[in-house]
Amino acid sequence: MKNEHHAQHQLLFLSIALLSAGGGMYNYFKLSPLMPSIIEDLGLTYGLTGLLVGSFGLFQLILSIPIGLIVHKQNLKKAITFALILMILGALISGVAPDLYLLFAGRVIEGAGAALALVTTPLLVAVVSVKKKVWFGLGVLMIFMPIGNILGLTVTSWFLKMFGWRNAWLTGVIMPALALPLILNWTKPIEKVRGIVGETNTAVKLKGLKGLLLGLLQMSFSTTSMGFVMWAPTYMIESYSFDVSIASLSASLFMVMGIPAPIIGAWLSNKVGSKKTILALSFGVLTLIYPLTTLIPSHLLPLHILAAGFLSGMVSAVIYLCAVDLLGPSSNIGFGILNAGRGFSLFFGPLLLGTILNTTSSWALSFASLSLFAFLALVSSLLLLRIR
Numbered sequence: 001m002k003n004e005h006h007a008q009h010q011l012l013f014l015s016i017a018l019l020s021a022g023g024g025m026y027n028y029f030k031l032s033p034l035m036p037s038i039i040e041d042l043g044l045t046y047g048l049t050g051l052l053v054g055s056f057g058l059f060q061l062i063l064s065i066p067i068g069l070i071v072h073k074q075n076l077k078k079a080i081t082f083a084l085i086l087m088i089l090g091a092l093i094s095g096v097a098p099d100l101y102l103l104f105a106g107r108v109i110e111g112a113g114a115a116l117a118l119v120t121t122p123l124l125v126a127v128v129s130v131k132k133k134v135w136f137g138l139g140v141l142m143i144f145m146p147i148g149n150i151l152g153l154t155v156t157s158w159f160l161k162m163f164g165w166r167n168a169w170l171t172g173v174i175m176p177a178l179a180l181p182l183i184l185n186w187t188k189p190i191e192k193v194r195g196i197v198g199e200t201n202t203a204v205k206l207k208g209l210k211g212l213l214l215g216l217l218q219m220s221f222s223t224t225s226m227g228f229v230m231w232a233p234t235y236m237i238e239s240y241s242f243d244v245s246i247a248s249l250s251a252s253l254f255m256v257m258g259i260p261a262p263i264i265g266a267w268l269s270n271k272v273g274s275k276k277t278i279l280a281l282s283f284g285v286l287t288l289i290y291p292l293t294t295l296i297p298s299h300l301l302p303l304h305i306l307a308a309g310f311l312s313g314m315v316s317a318v319i320y321l322c323a324v325d326l327l328g329p330s331s332n333i334g335f336g337i338l339n340a341g342r343g344f345s346l347f348f349g350p351l352l353l354g355t356i357l358n359t360t361s362s363w364a365l366s367f368a369s370l371s372l373f374a375f376l377a378l379v380s381s382l383l384l385l386r387i388r
Contacts, residue, residue, distance in 0.1 A: 013128045016182045017121035017141055020080055023087055023175030024114030025148025028056050028346060030172055032230050033157035033248040036237060037165040042100065050354025053230055055104055056111035060343020063112060067119045068336015076127075079120045081183050084176040086113025091172035110172065111346070118339045122320055123332045135321055139266030142317040146255030146309075149229060151175075157248040210326055211337065213380045217279070218319055218341030220377035224286060224370045225312045226349035228293075229254050232305070235363050240298045253302050254309035261313025269318050275325075278318050279381035282311040283374050290370040294363050315377075322384065 031038075031053050039049055071079050087110055094106025121144070125137045159168035229251055236247040265282075269275045289308050296304045323334035356366045 010128050012182060012185065013124055014137065014140060016080065016179055016186065017124050018144055018147070019175050019179035019182070020083060020117040021121040021141065021144035022147040022151075023084070023172070023179065024117045025145050026152045026175055027087055027091060027110045027114060027148075027172040028053075028226075029149045029152030029229065030156040030169065032233050032251065033153055033160055033244055034165045034168055035230075035234055036244065037160060041165065045358060046354040047351070047358045050351040052104060052107060053350040054347040055107050056114065057343040057346025057348075058108060059112040060115045060118070060346055061340055062343070063115045064119055064339035064343055065333070065336040067116055068333045068339075071120055071123065071332055076120055076124050077183065077186050079116055080124070081180070083113045083116035083120065084179050084183070086110070086116065087176040088173045089113075091170060095166050095170035095172075111343075113176075115339060115343065118342065119332070119336050122335045126324060126331050134324060135266040135270045135317075136263070138320045138324070139263040139317045142262035142266075142313070142320065143259050145316060146258030146313065148175075149255035149258070150252045153233070153248040153252040157245050161245065210384060211334075213383050214319070214322060214326065214334070215337045215341045217322075217377055217380040217384070218338045219344045220373045220380060221283070221312070221315060221319065222342045222345030223349045223352070223373040224290065224377070225254070226345045227353045227370050227373075228290065228308065228367070230350045231353045231357075231366070235293075235367075236298075236301070239294075239363060242298075250302055250305060253305045254312070257306050257310035258313030258316070261310045262317035265314035266317040266321060268314075269321055275318050275322055276381055276384055279315055279384075280378060282315045283378035283381055286311050286374040287371050287378060290374060291364075291368040293367040 035049055035053070038044060038052070039046075044052070067079075090106045090109030090111070090113060092106070093109060094103050097103040097106055122138060122141060125141045126134060128137070155171055156168040159171055232251040232254070233242075233244070233247040236242040236250060237244060242250070265278060269278055272278065286308065289304070289311075293301075293304065319338065320335070323338055324331050326334060352369060353366045356362070356369060360366075
């Protein structure tokens with residue numbers, strides 16, 4: 001009976017984590033199918049549109065490490081509740097914004113809520129997971145990215161065609177609103193659940209260069225995936241005259257494989273005992289994949305996107321397991337560092353490709369630039385020699 005009760009609470013915690021983190025990523029990715037309509041309606045340039053998309057990541061970059069320093073298991077409920085409220089508020093402001101300034105303001109508020117959610121939810125999962133099963137808990141949590149991506153691309157593209165881009169933007173309130181009732185049912189004190197992160201916040205122990213490499217690894221990895229997924233629909237629409245729904249569905253394949261891939265990657269890292277090997281092999285292949293994007297025939301693009309998505313999904317969970325290995329009881333700080341790296345990529349990934357497009361009008365150069373970040377992630381993973 002005790003084990004059954006504990007399992008029910010773990011399911012509640014994981015559901016809260018998935019909806020909160022997934023809602024944050026939904027609000028990020030929902031702009032991908034909306035970008036052509038926003039460009040046409042508001043007369044924005046590629047660069048300014050990339051800035052609008054990437055402004056979501058501004059507070060990820062600024063707030064994630066401070067959040068990691070101050071959030072601990074005793075205040076997780078309040079922190080996640082506040083994150084949900086911010087995401088709902090930001091979506092409402094942008095969805096009804098009469099001008100570009102409020103549109104940007106709402107986008108930044110959405111990003112602030114996501115920053116809080118994406119630091120606190122892996123901490124929640126690490127706290128409630130038994131040490132030998134933390135790979136499974138974090139592996140499952142990492143599907144928040146494909147869930148947010150797939151729903152963000154497909155749901156908003158449907159709403160776009162039926163109701164316009166403003167109503168499509170407002171769908172960002174759905175997942176945070178679903179998580180709020182679960183928060184109200186959270187009654188069990190978190191400190192009574194024994195997990196791998198069993199202590200309150202301690203001094204940061206980054207073990208020298210490894211902590212910096214971990215942040216660099218996440219930043220480089222996220223820049224490749226964010227830049228690719230956010231601009232892929234626009235590329236297919238402009239280069240192959242894809243319908244917006246077909247383009248969005250095709251781009252979402254990147255994250256379809258991201259649903260099983262994080263669990264597979266976490267399981268492999270646990271069985272093989274070498275996270276570095278999985279990271280290095282995956283990033284090595286990704287370095288070759290991205291420059292080939294514009295050379296792939298239109299009918300083979302789905303397979304190309306699936307391959308890139310599977311490899312990216314594999315490494316997403318392994319990176320978080322590396323943070324647990326490095327920091328243990330101070331994993332909250334590690335998760336803050338990782339999300340700061342993600343925030344950098346959320347801001348600069350779409351902006352980078354948009355700027356290159358503005359300057360060169362070359363999709364080939366834009367996608368080739370992503371291979372530089374994949375190579376940087378490869379180098380970072382190889383330098384993490386003692387992570388096992």
